[in-house]
Amino acid sequence: MSMNTATGFRSAELTHQLAKKIQESTTQPWHIMEICGGQTHAILQYGLDQLLPPEITLIHGPGCPVCVTSLEAIEYALQISRQPDVIFTSFGDMLRVPGARASLFNTRAEGADIRVVYSPLDAVKLARNTPDKQVVFFAIGFETTAPSIAASILHAEQNKVSNFSILPANVLVPPAMHAILRNPDNRVQAFLAAGHVCAVMGYWEYEPIAASYRVPIVVTGFEPADLLQGILMAVRQLEAGRCEVENAYPRAVAREGNPTAQRLINQVFEPVDRQWRGIGLIPLSGLGLRQRYQVFNALNRFPLAQEATEEPGLCIAGQVLRGVALPSQCPAFGRECTPASPLGAPMVSSEGACAAYYRYKRVIA
Numbered sequence: 001m002s003m004n005t006a007t008g009f010r011s012a013e014l015t016h017q018l019a020k021k022i023q024e025s026t027t028q029p030w031h032i033m034e035i036c037g038g039q040t041h042a043i044l045q046y047g048l049d050q051l052l053p054p055e056i057t058l059i060h061g062p063g064c065p066v067c068v069t070s071l072e073a074i075e076y077a078l079q080i081s082r083q084p085d086v087i088f089t090s091f092g093d094m095l096r097v098p099g100a101r102a103s104l105f106n107t108r109a110e111g112a113d114i115r116v117v118y119s120p121l122d123a124v125k126l127a128r129n130t131p132d133k134q135v136v137f138f139a140i141g142f143e144t145t146a147p148s149i150a151a152s153i154l155h156a157e158q159n160k161v162s163n164f165s166i167l168p169a170n171v172l173v174p175p176a177m178h179a180i181l182r183n184p185d186n187r188v189q190a191f192l193a194a195g196h197v198c199a200v201m202g203y204w205e206y207e208p209i210a211a212s213y214r215v216p217i218v219v220t221g222f223e224p225a226d227l228l229q230g231i232l233m234a235v236r237q238l239e240a241g242r243c244e245v246e247n248a249y250p251r252a253v254a255r256e257g258n259p260t261a262q263r264l265i266n267q268v269f270e271p272v273d274r275q276w277r278g279i280g281l282i283p284l285s286g287l288g289l290r291q292r293y294q295v296f297n298a299l300n301r302f303p304l305a306q307e308a309t310e311e312p313g314l315c316i317a318g319q320v321l322r323g324v325a326l327p328s329q330c331p332a333f334g335r336e337c338t339p340a341s342p343l344g345a346p347m348v349s350s351e352g353a354c355a356a357y358y359r360y361k362r363v364i365a
């Protein structure tokens with residue numbers, strides 16, 4: 001069987017072999033968190049959790065960029081998009097995410113010029129083509145989107161595109177892992193680290209986390225065999241009392257990551273404290289523009305009011321994102337809250353855990 005294609009990593013035979021090895025390796029209960037929402041969707045889509053022995057509990061992590069974008073950032077996005085002569089641009093997933101009072105989608109329906117772009121460079125191009133408008137890009141995501149956002153800032157600077165700016169909201173994975181592990185409610189005993197984040201950042205950043213919290217971390221891909229291989233390596237470490245960073249995704253990830261992408265990020269951004277929706281403030285968990293690039297910060301360009309922001313009372317997205325509750329344990333799941341009428345961000349996003357549970361019919365807690 002060729003392993004050069006995704007098909008090989010979805011092979012039923014390989015999947016069942018790996019599931020058998022996990023069963024043979026497991027002697028006691030373990031809680032393993034997959035950080036990335038894309039991995040949560042793949043686990044549910046392929047029913048991988050149902051192949052695991054009952055001792056293994058998978059905890060779904062906060063790695064859905066749309067879900068953790070703070071209510072404050074969404075409120076600023078709405079205020080900026082309502083300003084005259086502004087074109088507000090965003091990745092498509094963000095449009096339907098409910099803010100405290102409205103979404104970008106509602107605000108567009110009321111007349112704001114809000115457009116979906118597939119890359120921040122498209123927003124720079126739009127700014128060049130519409131010099132009489134201010135074009136703002138909603139800079140959300142983890143380390144995966146940061147290099148292209150940094151490149152768009154450098155491109156705008158080099159080409160003197162002064163009517164382009166970003167609303168900075170990027171977040172970083174390692175500080176979130178610290179926050180999860182320090183939480184008194186924490187149940188996570190091992191992590192599957194997101195392969196695409198590690199393709200950019202490498203996994204050297206995780207080594208001090210594994211050592212200081214004594215928690216195994218396995219860099220893991222997104223196909224069924226990748227995920228089961230990651231779980232197997234995590235279980236073997238847990239059973240042996242080891243706590244190392246291992247790479248189950250070597251075809252895409254090297255320890256050092258992509259140095260060019262990291263240089264781009266570090267040139268334009270610096271770590272800043274950031275609010276995570278449902279989780280709260282995590283120190284140094286966001287990317288803010290360095291002083292030299294503050295001229296591209298939309299927060300400095302527009303008069304903005306700090307509005308009170310509160311989640312709808314029924315939504316327990318914070319507990320879902322911290323891995324403390326399952327989506328199906330939310331009283332609003334599938335009733336007041338569905339993908340057609342979402343109360344919280346995890347029901348909207350293609351990487352949200354609530355949307356995954358709804359789509360793959362995991363209604364039993």
Ligand code: SF4
Pocket residue numbers: 314315316317320327330331332333334337338342343344345346347354
């Ligand atoms: S099901 Fe809906 S209301 Fe419940 S936690 Fe998820 S997004 Fe919030």
